[in-house]
Amino acid sequence: MWLRRQGCLRPAGCGVEELRRRRREREAALRKARREQQLISKRLLRDDAPEEGEGGCVAVILGQAEIQQFLQLAQRGTEEKERGRALVSLRRGLQHPETQQTFIWLEGSMRTLVGLLTSNQALLQLEAARCLHELSHSEQSAVAEACLPATSYLLTYLSGHSSDFIELCLYTLGNLIVESEAVRRQLLPQGIVPALAACVQSPHVTVLEALGYALSQLLQAKEAPEKIIPSVLGSTLPQHMLQLLQPGPKLNFGVAVEFAWCLHYITCSQVNNALLITHGALSTLGLLLLDLAGAVQRTEDAGLELLACPVLRCLSNLLTEAAVGAVGEQMQLRDERVVAALFILLQFFLQKQPSLLPEGLWLLNNLTANSPSFCTSLLSLDLIEPLLQLLPVSNVVSLLAAQAFLQQSGLQALERHEKEAQLQDRVHALQQTALHS
Amino acid sequence: MQLPPAVHARLAGGPGAAEPLPVERSPKAGAVPFRFTARQVRFPREHEFFEDGDVQRHLYLQDVLTQVAGAPERPRVPEFTCQVAGCCQVFDALEDYEHHYHTLHRNVCSFCKRAFPSGHLLDIHILEWHDSLFQILSERQNMYQCLVEGCTEKFKTSKDRKDHLVRRHLYPADFRFDKPKKNMSPATPRATVQVSAEALGAEGEQVEGDAMEVCSEPAGERHTAGRRIPPTICFGQGASRGFKSTKKRNKHQ
Numbered sequence: 001m002w003l004r005r006q007g008c009l010r011p012a013g014c015g016v017e018e019l020r021r022r023r024r025e026r027e028a029a030l031r032k033a034r035r036e037q038q039l040i041s042k043r044l045l046r047d048d049a050p051e052e053g054e055g056g057c058v059a060v061i062l063g064q065a066e067i068q069q070f071l072q073l074a075q076r077g078t079e080e081k082e083r084g085r086a087l088v089s090l091r092r093g094l095q096h097p098e099t100q101q102t103f104i105w106l107e108g109s110m111r112t113l114v115g116l117l118t119s120n121q122a123l124l125q126l127e128a129a130r131c132l133h134e135l136s137h138s139e140q141s142a143v144a145e146a147c148l149p150a151t152s153y154l155l156t157y158l159s160g161h162s163s164d165f166i167e168l169c170l171y172t173l174g175n176l177i178v179e180s181e182a183v184r185r186q187l188l189p190q191g192i193v194p195a196l197a198a199c200v201q202s203p204h205v206t207v208l209e210a211l212g213y214a215l216s217q218l219l220q221a222k223e224a225p226e227k228i229i230p231s232v233l234g235s236t237l238p239q240h241m242l243q244l245l246q247p248g249p250k251l252n253f254g255v256a257v258e259f260a261w262c263l264h265y266i267t268c269s270q271v272n273n274a275l276l277i278t279h280g281a282l283s284t285l286g287l288l289l290l291d292l293a294g295a296v297q298r299t300e301d302a303g304l305e306l307l308a309c310p311v312l313r314c315l316s317n318l319l320t321e322a323a324v325g326a327v328g329e330q331m332q333l334r335d336e337r338v339v340a341a342l343f344i345l346l347q348f349f350l351q352k353q354p355s356l357l358p359e360g361l362w363l364l365n366n367l368t369a370n371s372p373s374f375c376t377s378l379l380s381l382d383l384i385e386p387l388l389q390l391l392p393v394s395n396v397v398s399l400l401a402a403q404a405f406l407q408q409s410g411l412q413a414l415e416r417h418e419k420e421a422q423l424q425d426r427v428h429a430l431q432q433t434a435l436h437s
Numbered sequence: 438m439q440l441p442p443a444v445h446a447r448l449a450g451g452p453g454a455a456e457p458l459p460v461e462r463s464p465k466a467g468a469v470p471f472r473f474t475a476r477q478v479r480f481p482r483e484h485e486f487f488e489d490g491d492v493q494r495h496l497y498l499q500d501v502l503t504q505v506a507g508a509p510e511r512p513r514v515p516e517f518t519c520q521v522a523g524c525c526q527v528f529d530a531l532e533d534y535e536h537h538y539h540t541l542h543r544n545v546c547s548f549c550k551r552a553f554p555s556g557h558l559l560d561i562h563i564l565e566w567h568d569s570l571f572q573i574l575s576e577r578q579n580m581y582q583c584l585v586e587g588c589t590e591k592f593k594t595s596k597d598r599k600d601h602l603v604r605r606h607l608y609p610a611d612f613r614f615d616k617p618k619k620n621m622s623p624a625t626p627r628a629t630v631q632v633s634a635e636a637l638g639a640e641g642e643q644v645e646g647d648a649m650e651v652c653s654e655p656a657g658e659r660h661t662a663g664r665r666i667p668p669t670i671c672f673g674q675g676a677s678r679g680f681k682s683t684k685k686r687n688k689h690q
Binding site for chain 1: 438439440441443444445447448450452453454455456457458475476477478479480481482483485486487488489490491492493494495496497498499532533535536537539540541543552554555556557558585586587588605606607608609612613614
């Protein structure tokens, strides 16, 4: 169940250093975008070999005449395979931003593409959908918005049966959704939420992962708390999401990652977290946390933090709901194994992803703040010392660790540890914090 | 960071909560103003606390290459033909066949052989086109249901429904899966020949018409007796398999 899709294909001619540099650049760009609240990322499905724009470029820039030619051939060619090939050529061209621009400004081009998308010729449908997918990936709003005439059909096809095709439609929708509010203003009345709710019952994991992606993009929108999350919460999506997050033989990592992030965008918007709690979100996520800790112990897979992060966030935010006290025993989070799991994950983060330590400690804070039971677990499992060991990691970590620590009637425990030489400094620092904070 | 072995053992154990120890305030704590209070913390959406995790999430999303599904190449199989009666499409990859089957053969109306993208649209079609009871009922109550999943509105006529789709749901006015039922008179005979070669881009000409038809539309009166002679048999009147385009009347002609 924890099998992740492996394979880190590198673009030809890229050394490790080059990759690292690119990754740092991308990371810097993302941080900047987030600070400006412009975080947008898209996913591109490309079945053929990666064709990078820089150096060794295969994406051809097509001119108006060539585009017209390909479209004509696709529409009126005599041989189906020939028509399909014309669309493949068009698609290759559309990988280039210039071709995209030429295409959208060419009169009638989108209508033709939509016509092919809705034709009853399966191969052409698929190839037309792929062209649309390329367009959806554009960084220019105008290109994405040019795809609007196709959205009602993309949504209609979600209730079809061809899993590859549905997957493609979903990723395309996901890319369009994130592009602009104009697109969302059309998709919402067109019924995207009910369409997704119907589609989430698909048995295909590829479809589910794509759906999770599209939904996560929808939920990330600026206007989501007012305009989108209420209708999502009113649909059957929350129950299905939680089902897909339940640990067990059917849990698929890629699917779980997407839906965990969906859940995070919902919970941190504080729209109606009580509803999620009544659906058993706390116990499901708690069990998932245990599962994650188990996986960490076994495989040391560096990708697990992608799932751990949203799970920690959801749990932390959900625990602050007043409703937690109001629901039955089943729905609450009382299992002390959660504390054990959390520390196993903290240890994992320390080695693989220290930036996630604050989030783990945030959960620890929320678990222990009002719960003598969890505090007791911490003491009985002998976790004070590991907690202290986290102090030097960073300022944020120090603050959170100290907070968590102080909740455990820490002063008494501190006295015990005073004897241990290497911890002495920290112990004294904490004692000062306790008395003066 | 070293974890005591009890932690791993506890994880492997059964569920359970610890019996809480009594909370005792240390006298030292009581002596000095102890401002720390245990409390839960909430972080809203845009808080910078989430920055690192969000950036990692987006790096993952952007990382195209690690997300390429399964094998990059579709496994080829020995060529085989579609087994559905009357269809002679040939395939050499299972995924292609799957999509072909679902597009053309899965949701097919047993009366008129039109194919639909979903069971939902097929059901609505059968109701509205082939159910005489529907016709009777629709004279007295609103029977034309909205096509959008989740919308429960119903309408007196198919035109009203179309207006609703356009205004309320922002659907295109020429939505292909909402064709009004053809009337019985031998009205506009649909062309049964291939689309004539015309320059693309002039007035945005494109292939339109009833995209879901498997076979060409025979002349009007044939349609009323359509149930007796399956429309897939056209007695050599220019019908062909697979994609059939019918051209709408060019209003400029």
